[in-house]
Amino acid sequence: MSRIYSLALTLMAALLLGVCPAKADQPHPWGVWMQEAASPTMQQIVRLNTTITVIILCILLMVFALLGYVLLRFRASRNPVPAQWSHNTGLEVAWTLIPVLILVAIAFPSFRLLYSMDRTKDAELTLKVTGHQWYWSYLYPDQGVSFDANLVQDADLKPDDPRLLAADNHIILPVGANVRIQTTADDVIHSWAVPALGLKIDAFPGRLNETWVRIDRPGRYFGQCSQLCGINHGFMPIDIEAVSKEQFAAWVSQHQTKQSLSDGATALADARQ
Secondary structure, eight states: OHHHHHHHHHHHHHHHHHTSOBSTTSOOTTOOSOBOOOSHHHHHHHHHHHHHHHHHHHHHHHHHHHHHHHHHHTOTTTOSSOOOOOOOHHHHHHHHHHHHHHHHHHHHHHHHHHHHHHOOSSOSEEEEEEEETTEEEEEETTTTEEEEEOBOOGGGOOTTOOTTTOBSSOEEEETTOOEEEEEEESSSOEEEEEGGGTEEEEEOBTOOEEEEEOOOSOEEEEEEEOSOOSTTGGGOEEEEEEEOHHHHHHHHHHHHHHHHHHHHHHHHHHHHO
């Protein structure tokens, strides 16, 4: 008996831990709910998901209650002779109309959210993302900054680097800025997804897709390619670091200086040849 009691406590603890939000800005083992929202889009997604979950639970409770009532009220021992009727027009209209109204009630906020996720007219900067097998390339066209981002191998992980989620080059974005994100691909279809920011957008070869994000607080945000793209699909991390606008400007300046020196060295080497 004590073993059964201990097992029940363990299962309850696992369920309670499982429904808690994932560790801020990154997933954790046994997490089954959403990560803590760090953008207006993700806040709306969480709100809509919660609303739909409540609606689903209400429907489930109603169906189970009705099923229990029917099983008890119309059981064979109480009704040896079954009722002889085949239809009820009012009931049939009700169980057709009510689901339609529920779906319409869900559809309106869903469409509004999809529309708001599409694009922004007030972007302060643009980030172009290109998917490759199996890494990401990033370009800040307004700042003239570009780099590739690859998976950090296990032997090179730092204490705060999550396995399979840390990249060797971080995407640096300013907090509180509307960032236009454009995605494309060089070879096959990829998908650029960062759960805490409510981002998931496909990257197609020969096509430019667009979305946007505004990060609400500093921190690191992790994601992965979420479209099966080959043998190393699971090794395409997305590693975003959100900083203040002043820190972002300093990073851009530093990166531009490094890139200018690198371009100058390349040009000199080409001239010597």
